[in-house]
Amino acid sequence: MLIAPLIVLICIGASSAHDPLFREEPKNQTVLLGHDVILRCVAEPSQSGETLRSQWKSSDGSLLGFRDEGVLAGYRGRYSYLRDGPDEKHLRIESVTLDDDGMFECQMMRPGIRGFRSSAYLTVVVPPSEMMLLNYRAGEVIQVNEGTTLNISCGATNAKPAVVLNWYVNGKVTTEGVHRWSKHNLNRTVTSYAALLWKPSRIDHKTVLTCEASHPPSEHHYRVNISLDVLYPSNAPRISIISGSSSAQAGDNVTMVCSTSGGNPPPNVTWFLNDRAIGTNFYYDYSTQETRNVYSMIVEADDNGAVYECRSRNRIGSEPLKDSIRLSIAYAPLGVDVHGESATRYGRPVLVHCRSRLSNPASRIKWLINGQPVRSSDESQHEQPSGTITISNLTINPSDTIVNRHHINVECIAENERGRSSKQHTIRILAPPMEPRIYGMDGEALLEGEMLNLTCEAHGGNPLATLSWFRGVDKLKETRSTASGDTSQSTVSFILDRTMNNQQVRCEAENGALDEPLVATKTITVLFPPRRVVVRQDERTRRQMIAGEPTQLICIVPSSNPAAEISWQFSSSDHPVTLRGENKLNKTSRENGGFEVENVLEFTPTLDMDGSDVKCIASHPLWSDQKVTPFPLNIFYAPQMTVDGPVTIVVDEGDSFKENLTVRANPAIATWKWRKNGIPFENTVGAIFARGAVLSGRSVSGFDSGLYTLIAANSIGSVNVSLRLTVKYAARVTHITSPVMAASGEEVVMECEVDGVPRINGMVKWLRGDTVIDTVSFDGQTRAVLRLNASQETSGAYTCVADNGVGKPNRTTAYLLVSRAPSITRHASLLRAAGPLGGRARLRCRAHAVPDATFHWSIQSDSGPIRYNNTKYSFYEVQLDHSTFESVLWISGLDQLDYQRTVKCVAMNRLGEDVVQITVGPPTAPDVPVDLRVANSSRSSLTLVWVPGFDGGSEQVFQVRYQIPGENVYHTINSTSPKVEIRGLNVAQLYEVAVRAVNARGAASDYSRPSLSAYTRDENDVDISAVSQKKDSFPRSLMVTFCIGGALLLIINCLLLCYMQRHQRKKKLQEKTEMVRKTNSTGGDVRPVQMYGALTNTESAYRPDSANTNRSELAYEPPSEDDQSEVNPNGYVQQVDRSAFYDPECLVEYGFNHVVRQNRLRGDGPTYANMPYPEPPTVDRVSMGTHSVGYPESGTLTRATDVGPLGSSRRIHIPRVIEASTANNYQGGLNNNGASQIMSTFMQPGGVHTAPLDYSHIDGDLV
Missing domain, CATH: 2.60.40.10 (Immunoglobulins)
Incomplete structure (x- = not known):
């Protein structure tokens, strides 16, 4: 509808003159970047009251639309329309950017009047983003040499319009040497630069250069400055003498001064002598800018002709300025x-x-x-x-x-x-001396090592004779010479050794008046023992010595003076044994002029000699000591043990040990062989490891105990040793009498036998609860007999504890069962049963009895009890524990009559009986779980338990809801057992918890009320508050309002439901009547199937015996054709995919129960698969380990089912994970008429249905 007026507005041209249709036209505006601006536009009021349509066009040509007022789309919410009246439309722009720079146009029109428009320019002003020096840092001081041209540039970036740059020298603007230029940026801003060329002199020292940027539109001024440090040299130095003169005498004090003026930095003034700097200090006078260095000294002869130089330099690398002076010093001859x-x-x-x-x-x-x-x-x-x-x-x-x-x-x-x-x-x-003479030796023999002292004298001569000693050709240096009167005397002392034997010693006398020295001589005789003694085996015998076989040793003395006397000595722990051999050789040796001797000893070695020494001793009465040479004896012998066997080792089970058996043998042992209890093994047996003579064990067990034998052998023989290993292990119960059934008053004997190493007194005992029973008789250390008088007080569990001090005590429970009449459990969940019309209902009757209880089922108004399984009724019995029994009755093909009759269960044994009445009704919502409480708590978790109520006729799961008080968010987790642990909670935090039940049909109970209030423990693991019931935090007035509103809604819903129920009942009754009529007419070949209940599979309780029946067939019995078909309302039989009834991967395996009845199939554990009416788990079964509910570290709830065996290798373990930490936030309750979002339906998607699949059809009421 807006397209045509928009085209008209675009096509209308703008008038350059004032348009009379405008009362106020937009005006050009200039705004600083980031500020807000309003463009006003007001039309003249219409006399006839026509509606004004108006819009703005942005600077980029986009039309902003005909919206009345408010923030406009796009432009990041900065554009908005403002209106103070029907004839106005102002454009507000917040935080102006450079993109907004340009022309904006206001466009208006009235029906029947031409369109009119007016434009205005918006100019965005941007101050410079940065003011900087290009090559220097602002505010720093730069050094520059005098006369060097300096180029300094400054810049101001990203300004709009461009800034004006000026240079200042000491605060005065300068234009000489200034060059300016600019650069335009893509964002419409300008970067400006200004360069200054400056050639400083020494008068420009400490000059400040400033660059200023002016931006008139923004009225901003920016400045950066830099200071100059102009470097220039000083004046030439001057030397003057202020004390003394340049011509002085040695010993005078001369003081010289070197001075210079000017220079930046101040110069270093240094004295030099012969180009070596003299370490004197200089000082600078800031007032006169003069640098002086004073040098004062006492002149010496060495200072004559010395040139002292003064050098001035204020920069490294520059040539110094110099001045010098030469000194003239008069002095006497120095020597x-x-x-x-x-x-x-x-x-x-x-x-x-x-x-x-x-x-x-x-x-x-x-x-x-x-x-x-x-x-x-x-x-x-x-x-x-x-x-x-x-x-x-x-x-x-x-x-x-x-x-x-x-x-x-x-x-x-x-x-x-x-x-x-x-x-x-x-x-x-000079004059010659007389002949010299030697004193101190008269030709006697001396021992090696003794000191020989000789004196030589010579008389007369000028100068006195110089005496020198020689031994052979060697001149002796260690001499002492003296002179007395006209006599010269020299003494020499040296220690005799064997090399001096038969050598000559001479004394030579000489002085300047002699051409040849005068000589006196003496001959030396030295007695010495042998330097070495050699011991070896006889070459004619074998190299090896064997204990018990004769052998020979030869001792050789190469040289001694006189000839050596030989003896042999054997080392012994008791006392040494000395023997004398036979001399085979005695002759003069060429070595030092001594004598050579060879001696032979023959002996028989023994085992004790191995590793010891035999010594050859060479001696003589003239010698001061004797020469001894040991010869190690390497005696070969068979292996020998250092300890007597057997060796005993005792070690705890699970510990490790290492035993090193020391075996002596020479040569080394060649083979090691180990046996355990007489049976050889290589290296390893059990947890025992054998390596050579080392036997070790790692994590040993009782099976490693035994007698270990080591056989070690070498080339001489062999030896064996035994080692007995005893492994201590914790005591454990090997036999216990349980259960024991007795009548009240009878004497009962309960035996417990244990095993363990070591066996100690008191290693077995009986306990009742935590109390030790003293009235126990013991048979040895491992058997305890408990005698009791059977009664209801003494019945129950007794614990046998085996403890020998090793490891943890082992506990085994025995039960004393005292006869008693049956007592039926009357729990609310067991007194009711439910099932849909045409479907099945399960009734459970649980009783406590000793001995076993038998059950009889009967229907009200029937003549007798149900005796056999048939198509209508089937039953079986299971034993839950030693004294608890349960019978399950399935009623198939439910009708209205079944709802009206009660079912009686009678439990009986030989001591009596008990009766209970159970009612059957249509499926309902499960009852609210009761007795919700905290079983345990920690700093981050709560463990909750409750008692389940009636399940409404189908399997139920439990939803636990918790929240922190004051928050409006609930956290929910699911559990299939009446116990759950919530982890990942806050420390010392109050939580409000409630639980409800949801069954397989999607029907849910109310949450338990009141909510349970529970605290987690604090940091010290202290329970800071007892569990309290949740208090109502709602105001009373608000609760009354909610109650009245809820009651009105409930009344309206009831009226609607009654009308719909009556209509549906009539329709279903007609269809059922038609089905029954057609069924009766076909002869009963097709059984009637209720179409309005849950789609289920009929369970068969028996199968006929067969010679070909195997265990897999028992576990997976296929349903009958009747169980896989449905009756179409039109009257024909339609085949149904059996996947619609059960999942082939369901978590159920059936075992064969011989207890109840032959060929009877029973489920080892409850199932949670898509089977018809699966049994919910009981608390007893959960505690027995069939199911587990726990939280791993990640805070998720894991539910696992481990189905019992039936000879099948398939073990099923399918966890179900529920993230507790990220549980769904829950704001309201579930609709009982709809399927729960956290449960799967009990209908598989592969089935064939005769009606549209919707929840109201599947879970609808029966007619």
Whole structure:
């Protein structure tokens, strides 16, 4: 409807002049980015009252529509229409962006009047997003060399319109050297730049450069600045002396100052001597900008001619500025050096050389001989960097000079104006000594290792003779020489060894007057034991020694002086045994001039000698010690055990052990063999591992006990040893008398026999509850006999405990059953039964009795009890525990008469009977579970239990609903047993819990009331509050209102249901009458099937015996053809897919029950598959392990069914997982007339149906 007016508006041209149809036209506006703006548009009022249609066109050409007012679609909700009257339409734009920049147009029209429009421009102003320097950081100080051109650029980004950039130097604007340019961006903004070229000098030091950006539309100003640090050199340094002068004497104090001015940074002023820096400090005067370095010193002779240099530098890498000064220091000669011969023979001339050390000025040299001055014409001077050296030579002839005591004294003197220095030189006149003599040895023999002291003397000579010692050709260095008067004496001491035997020692005397030395000699005789003794076996015998077989050993002494005496010594733990062998050789040895000896010993080795030593001892009375050489004995023998067997090891069951049997043998054992109880095994038997002589076990058990034998053998023989292993294991009950049935008053004997290692007193005992029974007789340590007087008080469970201190005690329960008459359980779920018309109903009668109870079923108004199974009634009995029995009666083909008659169950045994009446009715909703309570709690979980009510005629499951008070969200989880654990809860949190039942037909009970209030435990695992009943938190007035409204709705629903029920009953009665009529006319070949109940399969309780019957057929008996068909309302039989009745993968296996009746089939456990009327699980069966309900760590509810065996290898374990932590939030109850969302229906999708499949048809009432 809006298309035609829209086209008209678009086609109308805008007028450039003021349009009289507008009272207020849109005006051009300028707005800052991100601000809001309103474009106003007002038309002149219509005189005739025509409706005004108007819209806006955006800057991108889009029409914004004819909406009256409010936020417009698109543009992220920023565009909206505003209206203060019928003739107005203003456009409001929030948070203006650059996309909004452009022309907006207001378009209006009235019926019968031309369209009119007016436009306005919206200009978006954007301040710069950033102001920056391109190559530097704002605010920093940059260093630049004097005279270097500096290029600095600044920029302002993303502005609209462009900014104006200016450069300032110390706050004054500058235009010289400024270059500007800009760059346009795709988003209509402009980035502007300005560059400044600047060549600073030293006067520009610390100048501040500022770049300013002005943006007039936004009235914003931005600035960035940078400071200059101009680097320039200092002036040339200057040196001045403020104390002393450049020409000084040694010892004077001279102070020099080096100064320079200017420079950035301030320069380093350093003193240098011979290009080596002198470590003195300089200082800078900020007021005068002068840098000074003062150097003060005491001048010495070494400072003469020294050049001191001052260098100034303020930048690394630049050439320093320099100034220097040279010093001149006057000083006396530093010394005199005299060189020449110090000895000469009489009549031979001697040349003496004299050299003065440095001096300034140059020195003059004078000579004195024995104190008398002597002239020398040979003198020269040599200039050096720090002074002058003077040299003079003098030749002396002893024959022309007076000699005093064989000496001539010569003195050289060097002097100048500053002082003098002298040095003397002595020349000796040489004479030969007399022949030397040796004292301290008179030809006797000495032992090796003794100290020999010899003295040599020589008389006369000038100088006195120099004495030297020689042994053979070797000169002895460790000598002590002395002189006394005209006698020279030298002493030598050395330790004798065998190499000196028969050697000569000589003393040589010499001095400068002899061309050849004078010699004296002596010969040395040394006594020594052998350095080594060699022991070996006789080459003619075998290399190996065997215990009990004779063998020989040979001892050889290569060299000794005199000949050695040989003896043999065997090591023994008691006392050593010494023997003497037979000498086979005694001759002179070439080694050190000694004697060689060979001795042979013959003996028979024993086992104890293995590993010991036999020693060969070489000795002589003249020696101070003896030489001993051990020979290790390696005696071969058969394996030997270090311990006597058998070895006993005791270890706990499940523990590990390791036993190392030490076996001695030489050579090493070649084979290891193990036996257990006489039977050989290799390496491993059970949990026992054998490796060589090591026997170990890991996680041993009682089966590993036994006698283990090790057989070890080598090339000499073999040995065996036994090891008995005893494994201790926890005691366990091996036999117990249970159950025991007795009449009241009878004496009962209950026996318990246990087994375990070790066997200790008290390892078996009887308990009643947790109390130990003292009146027990024991038969040994493993058997306990309990005698009781049977009564109702003593009946029940008795526990036999086996405990020998190893592991955990083992408990086994025995039952004493005292005879009693049957007592039928009258629970609400057992006093009622239900089933649809034409279907089946299950009745259960449960009784407690001893001995076994038998059951009889009878129907009201029938003549007698039901004796046999037939198509109408079938029954069977099961034993739930030792004293609890149950009979189940199935009634098939239910009709109205079955609803009107009660069924009587009689339980009886020889002691009496009990009777109960059970009613049958149509299917109903299950009863509300009762007695909801908390069985256990923890910090994060609650365990809940309750008592189920009547199931309404079909299997029921339970829905547990919980919430935190105050929240409006419920969490639900499902359970097939009357016990559930909720995990993943908060710590110390109050929860309100309720439970209801939902059966297979989708009918549900109400939630239990009042809700149960339960707390989880706190962090310390303390129960902070007892369970309390939920209090009503609703206001009373609100509850009254809800009750009145609910009552009105209930009355209306009841009236509607009554009308629909009456209509449906008439219709179904007609159809059933037609079916029965047609059935009777066909002779009864096809049985009538009720079409309005649940589609079910008739269960067969018996099967005929057959020779070909196997167990798989018993477990999977196919239904009959009748069970797989339905009657079409039109009267013909229609085949039905049997998958509509049961699932081939259902969780049921049937076992053969010999207890109830031969060829009777029974279910080992309840089923939760798609079978007709499956049995719900009982609490007793759940506790026996047939079903389990638990929560894994992830917080999900897992339900598993493990069906009992019937000789079948197929084990079924199908878990059902319900996420407790993510349970469906529940806001209301289920409709009892609809299927529950958490349950599958009991109809398979593969079946053939004669009517449309809807829940009202499947679960409808019977006629």
